[in-house]
Amino acid sequence: MxxxxxxxxxxxxxxxxxxxxxxxxxxxxxxxxxxxxxxxxxxxxxxxxxxxxxxxxxxxxxxxxxxxxxxxxxxxxxxxxxxxxxxxxxxxxxxxxxxxxxxxxxxxxxxxxxxxxxxxxxxxxxxFPVVPTFEVNYIDDDLSLFSKALNGATIVDVKATKKDILVVLSSWEAVIDLKPRLDEISKCPCEGMMVTASASAGSTFDFCSRYFAPRFGINEDPVTGSAHCALAHYWSLKMNKCDFFAYQVLSLHRYT
The missing domain is CATH 3.10.310.10 (Diaminopimelate Epimerase; Chain A, domain 1)
Incomplete structure (x- = not known):
């Protein structure tokens, strides 16, 4: 042998x-x-x-x-x-x-x-390549599912890539304090979910984010380079700039 x-x-x-x-x-x-x-x-x-x-x-x-x-x-x-x-x-x-x-x-x-x-x-x-984000006409059931997955957090914008969903919350603090429901994220029509918000005035950062992909065996990814290919595209359109200093939050114990 x-x-x-x-x-x-x-x-x-x-x-x-x-x-x-x-x-x-x-x-x-x-x-x-x-x-x-x-x-x-x-x-x-x-x-x-x-x-x-x-x-x-x-x-x-x-x-x-x-x-x-x-x-x-x-x-x-x-x-x-x-x-x-x-x-x-x-x-x-x-x-x-x-x-x-x-x-x-x-x-x-x-x-x-x-x-x-x-x-x-x-x-x-x-x-790395740019991953474009685009508008999707989600039905009310989808939007309700996103809200439930994010435990009722206030959603101010939703975009999509070919595989992921990008959800914008009302503030940096909302992203940090988020207690996602992973079982509900698994039901969403996406491979992964990016949750993001712009930084507070005076911050050295431009935006923050978190990334969840429970369907792919990743409850929360500590630092996600590929997600920033889409996040950079989204925020470049919002902020009219191309260079960013980004912060990815990791809160391993804030799940429900």
């Missing part, structure tokens, strides 16, 4: 400067994209075993410059885009010497994504 190949992996706390903060992602390094032992069911099972908001898989693509196939899995499903796991993947490649370059390209379900290592500040810059 042939010995099974081992999988090298690292767990990285993305969007953080120290351990046990930010948003953890498991980064798994694969050698062969055609390994029959590692089909989609196997990848999903490993993601369920890690039980993190995202487990991602990196497979090198032979070429003239560093390029990798990148796939992201929650504990229950594969997703099209994930910011923090992409950041974690880039960190692993740049910090461990696996590539001899300050730029790497990822081939993903959302197209080609680029990460650059800015050596002066030792930071990583991600080039």
């Amino acid at each position: 042939a010995e099974k190949k081992r999988v090298k992996y690292l767990v990285v706390d993305a969007f953080a400067e120290s351990a046990f903060k930010g948003n953890p992602a498991a980064v798994c390094l694969l050698d062969d994209d055609n390994d029959n032992e590692r089909d989609d069911a196997w990848l999903q099972s490993l993601a369920a075993e890690f039980n993190l908001s995202e487990t991602c898989f990196l497979t090198p693509i032979i070429g003239d410059f560093p390029r990798f196939r990148l796939r992201w899995f929650t504990p229950v499903a594969e997703v099209d885009l994930c910011g923090h796991a992409t950041l974690a993947s880039a960190h692993v490649l740049f910090s461990t010497g696996l590539i001899d370059s300050e730029t790497v390209e990822f081939d993903t379900l959302s197209g080609a994504l680029t990460a650059k290592h800015l050596k002066i500040d030792d930071e990583i810059e991600l080039d």
